[in-house]
Amino acid sequence: MNTMAARQQFIEDAGMFFERLGLSRTSGRVLGWLLISPDGSADAPDLCTELATAKSSMSVALRQLDAAGLIERYRLPRQRRERYRLTDDVFGRAFRAKMAELDAFNDLVNQALRVVGNDVAPRERLRVMSEMYGFMAREFPKLLDRWDQEKRARLSPGP
Amino acid sequence: MNTMAARQQFIEDAGMFFERLGLSRTSGRVLGWLLISPDGSADAPDLCTELATAKSSMSVALRQLDAAGLIERYRLPRQRRERYRLTDDVFGRAFRAKMAELDAFNDLVNQALRVVGNDVAPRERLRVMSEMYGFMAREFPKLLDRWDQEKRARLSPGP
């Protein structure tokens, strides 16, 4: 397959992938483009032409990605044009964002406990869920920390 | 606050919560209703009246929940009407479903590796991601297993 077409295809797939994770499709395409770009950085006009999107759409997409901490804005000295690059651990952040869902889950369970009366059966169900939340909220950050350590261990003796 | 209104409110919140997790809103409401129902089961007509939805919508919602393994269909002997109940570990399943996203992520990274040439920079980025995937795919199931053990340990000496 032609390399150019393969790149196009990958960018489109990345767009759909990240769309399922809650981003907009253009945001996802931007991430895809950055992932396979030589230096992992770009500026807005380039992305507009490369991805064939209006600069208004690009503006909101970049804002969304910046707000999510997935990319960083920066400006080279003496340059008026802003540039964007992937955050070093894009997916660490994505994972941690997913963890926020757990808090929402906990809130929901607590609300349910307030709503049900003293019926034992629902309370028991909800208690199990609450404990599962506690377990995950306790263990998952540990997992991420372990990953950070392992990554650091791999990279620090390297270049 | 009135108990009835509080129930209503909770069901609506549950609908929005599960909607963010990829289900439809009615599916989410069904889960909410079951969570705070006395025995955690219901049948379709009841849910239609309780949640004020058309039975067609209820049909697809229940199908969706069944396909996701979040509820079970069953039929009492001599009963023509089907009933639905929460799966025992609804959220264990929900978590495992989230893990499927990790596989999709891995596919994406592999596709990216095929697309980029021999440029070291992109390959390095992608390698780190691939390793993160490997780490999570290895460790997360362990976490779920540990939770299962802990839960079982809590319940088995119980009732």
Next chain:
DNA sequence: TGCTTTGTTCGGAACAAACCGAACACGCAG
């Protein structure tokens, strides 16, 4: 064989989100 109950499928309406083009604000250079 008809009749009723239960559940699914289909077409269209209502709603929400994304995207675009155009207008707007700001900063810098001449």
Next chain:
DNA sequence: CTGCGTGTTCGGTTTGTTCCGAACAAAGCA
């Protein structure tokens, strides 16, 4: 002050999704 480059904001349009009502299948009972 004027002109240009850069980025944001604002209606309008399109696209996609959800939900409803109606028509349709399937399974039991008379």
